[in-house]
Amino acid sequence: MTAFAPLIDPFARPIQYLRVSVTDRCDFRCTYCMSEHMTFLPKKELLSLEELDRMCSAFIGLGVEKLRITGGEPLVRKGIMTFFEAMSRHLESGALRELTLTTNGSQLVKYSNDLASLGVKRINVSLDTLDEAKFAEITRWGRLPQVLRGIDAAKEAGLRVKINVVAIKGFNEDELFNIVDWCAREDHDLTFIEVMPMGEMGEETRLDQYWPLKDLRATLAERFTLTELSENTGGPARYVRLEETGQKIGFITPLTHNFCESCNRVRLTCTGELFMCLGQEDNADLRAPLRASESDDLLIAAIREAITHKPKGHDFDYSRQKVKGQMTRHMSHTGG
Numbered sequence: 340m341t342a343f344a345p346l347i348d349p350f351a352r353p354i355q356y357l358r359v360s361v362t363d364r365c366d367f368r369c370t371y372c373m374s375e376h377m378t379f380l381p382k383k384e385l386l387s388l389e390e391l392d393r394m395c396s397a398f399i400g401l402g403v404e405k406l407r408i409t410g411g412e413p414l415v416r417k418g419i420m421t422f423f424e425a426m427s428r429h430l431e432s433g434a435l436r437e438l439t440l441t442t443n444g445s446q447l448v449k450y451s452n453d454l455a456s457l458g459v460k461r462i463n464v465s466l467d468t469l470d471e472a473k474f475a476e477i478t479r480w481g482r483l484p485q486v487l488r489g490i491d492a493a494k495e496a497g498l499r500v501k502i503n504v505v506a507i508k509g510f511n512e513d514e515l516f517n518i519v520d521w522c523a524r525e526d527h528d529l530t531f532i533e534v535m536p537m538g539e540m541g542e543e544t545r546l547d548q549y550w551p552l553k554d555l556r557a558t559l560a561e562r563f564t565l566t567e568l569s570e571n572t573g574g575p576a577r578y579v580r581l582e583e584t585g586q587k588i589g590f591i592t593p594l595t596h597n598f599c600e601s602c603n604r605v606r607l608t609c610t611g612e613l614f615m616c617l618g619q620e621d622n623a624d625l626r627a628p629l630r631a632s633e634s635d636d637l638l639i640a641a642i643r644e645a646i647t648h649k650p651k652g653h654d655f656d657y658s659r660q661k662v663k664g665q666m667t668r669h670m671s672h673t674g675g
């Protein structure tokens with residue numbers, strides 16, 4: 340039950356999924372995502388934890404049932420458990436069906452028990468390689484053993500783990516079966532993500548790194564029988580089952596637009612900009628109406644107005660990488 344008429348966009352899609360970036364900061368510097376020397380936003384630009392609570396609660400009041408917390412690295416935001424605690428009240432009331440997060444795993448030893456006790460059931464952990472040296476190379480500042488300990492801690496706390504792997508040609512191509520086998524042994528779900536045009540790298544490197552997921556699928560099919568699953572989460576993931584192991588494997592191809600017609604999601608940056616579509620830059624400032632008044636009336640009106648601009652679909656493609664910095668800005672604040 341929502342307190343207000345639920346959010347429905349101009350194409351009759353109900354908006355039920357909000358992805359929220361709670362910080363632009365990260366303790367890793369993945370080469371395809373950030374430059375090594377990032378300038379982060381001044382603190383006053385960021386929504387405070389209380390403001391994030393107000394913002395998310397407003398969306399939940401308008402029918403959002405699933406909240407995914409991301410960043411930057413969400414678990415490096417100071418006091419972040421206060422925010423999870425605030426959101427857990429919506430799980431208890433039944434207004435929110437799922438509270439989840441996407442993390443690099445570095446802080447999971449510290450936070451897994453708290454997350455589980457606050458009602459988080461599933462988490463996504465980004466992990467592109469199981470090779471220690473390659474992990475240090477791609478994340479620049481990350482260390483694999485710390486992340487693996489974090490994943491173990493998450494499992495012990497009862498969290499279901501999905502591993503997100505960015506498919507990078509010439510980097511983790513040779514680890515495909517290794518990663519699939521490891522996930523089977525550890526009972527983790529697994530999703531591959533097609534690399535997107537962002538981060539700090541030259542155009543040539545980028546095109547060299549592009550490993551289309553259809554090629555990855557074809558390689559998987561050399562060893563496994565793949566059954567297409569009809570499951571649709573409203574997002575860009577498509578799933579198959581590996582008949583030999585029973586594993587469910589996801590494929591996220593953000594560069595295609597075969598998921599737009601069922602898109603039920605919007606993204607909020609840590610500065611309060613609402614992006615209506617993954618592949619388009621159109622956004623609405625929700626921070627100003629939030630800060631303008633203690634009541635939520637202006638905020639709710641601004642959310643409704645923004646949703647009327649949600650586009651039917653996107654035309655995101657590799658030619659966009661020529662617009663230097665554009666996707667970097669969008670993605671690093673919205674959390675991939």
Ligand code: SAM
Pocket residue numbers: 365371372409410411412413441442443444463464465503505532533534535536537538670671674675
């Ligand atoms: N720090 C958290 C993490 O590591 O999961 C959340 C933010 S991170 C930006 C979210 C996801 O975006 C990660 O799975 C990351 O690998 C992915 N990502 C970042 N840059 C990408 C790119 N250029 N192409 C595809 N995925 C990317």
